[in-house]
Amino acid sequence: MNMQLINRNFLATHCKRRNFLLGAGLITGLVVASQWHPVMAQTTFSGYPFSLGVASGDPLPDSVVLWTRLAPDPVNGGGMSRVNVPVQWQIARDENMTQVVQKGTVLATPELAHSVHVDVRGLEPDRWYWYQFKVGNEVSPKGRTRTAAAPHSSIQKFNFAFASCQDWQNGFYTAYKHMADEDLDLVVHLGDYIYEYGPRSGAPRQHIGPEIVTLSDYRNRYALYRTDVNLQAAHANFPWIFTWDDHEVDNNYANFIPEDNQSRQAFEGRRANAYQAYYEHMPLRLSSLPKQSSMLLYRRLTFGDLAEFNVLDTRQYRTDQPCNDGLKPRCDAALDSKATMTGARQEGWLLRGLDQSKARWNVIAQQTMLGQFDFDARPDSQVFNVDQWDGYVAARNRLLSFLAQRKPSNPVVITGDIHSSWVHDLKTDFNNPLSATVGTEFVGTSITSNFPTNSIAPVKAALSNNPHTKFFDAAYRGYVRCQLTRERWQTDYRVVSSILEENASISTLASFVVENGQPGAKTA
Incomplete structure (x- = not known):
């Protein structure tokens, strides 16, 4: 067992001399290292070091991020010593890994829980690759990933799925077992x-x-979830794009305002712990490396001239929920022009991106329901969920007015959070059914998280008061599959028969289409 104490400058020179490609995982480890650690070419572990599987994410035309974490004892701190461990990686054109196009070595550092993030550059656009890691004599499972199509290149179809809300305690991840078998180019996770x-x-x-509150707590919780074999299979089969919602930190938190009675200082610490653990367990680029309790997560990914994804963060920068949060009639604060879901900078970034987009389909991937929904079936009263955009009416109006005035091509919003399936026509005035439809929203059910059974009937009773809502179901869990061509977007609501049966079947509950140039959803 060869152990050598080396400093940053020597390591950089040494790796360059040996023609190692410095992936983002190595650079990240060096950036955040608070102290020197010995580098150990570890060959024996207390358990299988790749217990959390492999993943890839944020595909670009020439690049993708590869991820793993060394965790021989995953839910008890990981089981690694506080040493830097070299991890080898390679990426190939074929599943048998005979046509290797790039390879290198990165350091798994204790500062990042021995996770590695390899930002592989110089790949070919719009093609499948396979990848694998090795540490000592241990080899990881193989993963499959795909690069994005080149900018402005004409592609004819694109398939992706989106998912959210996977409470471990509520049931099994059978939905991911079926997702792994789908014909997809991408998976988008919308939080929780x-x-x-x-x-x-x-x-x-x-x-x-x-x-969970401490960094160790959050790391162990992510590790618990990542031990699920069905989740690992879905990660290994496709590149993913991630954003978070609230439960990655604390239920219904807003900016630095927690759900519970906690000091600002204490919550800043908790948020910093949560953000670091999130980065450690997701295939994200170095640009998303947290700085204390802040982390840049909103970003834009483009797939040829067919689809562009605007990935939002509606938790980190939002103002507090109005009217003391919850399900209730709107108060004046819900109409406040200064209230924001995204913060001014992110809002400006989103609108500029939509205005400049050349894509056929412009996707806004975000967390809480954008479409208005009055949950009160009585004609003379209204009740709204003010944690959703219904509590941030002026901010929503700015977005929808922009869509009406600037007319970016085919805006489609994909949403999670509410553990149920919805389809909304996005209107310039939700209170006027004759007002213009400027976009479409597909809200996906949860992987496992519960929707209260006793709330289903009241929501159904209120549907007639919300004519822009074209579909609602809260009985089933699953994910949403989207098939895009140049002339049509089809959304299939894929649901499992039960989250309590590990061999539950999958079926399509409902399908909707959006035609190119015609905002609003129709039954397929």
Whole structure:
């Protein structure tokens, strides 16, 4: 076992001399290292070091991020010593890894829980690759990934799925088992990848330990979720794009305002812990490396001239929920022009991107329901969920007015959060059914998280008061599959028969289409 103490300058020179490609994982480890650690060419582990599988994400035409984390004892801190461990990686054109196009070595550092993020550059656009890691004598599972099509290149079809809200305790990830078998180019996760709560009695499977607060807590919770074989299969088969919602930190938090009675200083610490653990467990680029309690997550990814994804962060910069949060009639604060979901900078970035886009389909990937929905079936009263855009009416109006005036091509919003399936026509005035439809929103159900059964009937009763809402279902869990061509977008609501059966079947509950140039959804 060869151990050598080396500093940053020597390491950089040494790696260059040996023609190692410095992936983002190595650079990241060096950027955040608070102290020197010995580099250990570790050959023996207390358990399989790749227990959390492999993943890839944020595909560009010439690049993709490869991820893994060394964790021989995953839910007990990882089981690694506080040393830097060299991890080899390679990426190939074929599944048998005989046509290797790039390879290198990165350092898995204790500062990042021995995770690695390899930002592989110089790849060919719009093609499949296979990748694998090795540490000592241990080899990871193989992963498959795909680069984006070149900018402005004409592609004829693009298939992706989106998912959200996967409470470990509520059931099994059978939906991911079926997703892994789909014909997809991409998966988009819209948040609530983990839940912060402590154990719940009577649940099909349990969280370990109380509600999570510390960095170690968050790391162990991510590791628990990542041990799921179905989730690992979906990660290994496709590149993913990620954004978060609230449960990656704390239920319904807004900026630095927690759900619970906690000091600003204490919550800043908790948010910093949560953000670091999130980065450690996602295939994200160095640009998303957290700085204390801040992390840049909103970004834009383009797939030829067919689709452009604007990935939003509606938690980190938002103003506090109005009217003391919850489901209630709107108060004046819900109409405040200064209230924001995204913050001014992100809002400007989104509108500029939409205005400049050359894509046929302009996707806004975000968290809470954008379309208005009055949950009160009585004609003379209204009730709204003010954690959603219904609590940020002026901000929503600015976005929808922009869509009406500037007319970016085919805006489609994809949404998670509410553990149920919806389809909305996005209107310039939701209170006037005759007003212009300027976009379409598809809201996906959860992977496992619960929608209260006793709330389903009241929502159905209120549908007639919300004519822009074309579909609602809250009985089933699953994911949403989207098939894009140049003339049509088809959305299929894929649902499992049960989240309590590991061999549950999959079916399509409903399908909707959007025709090119015609905002609004129609039944397929």
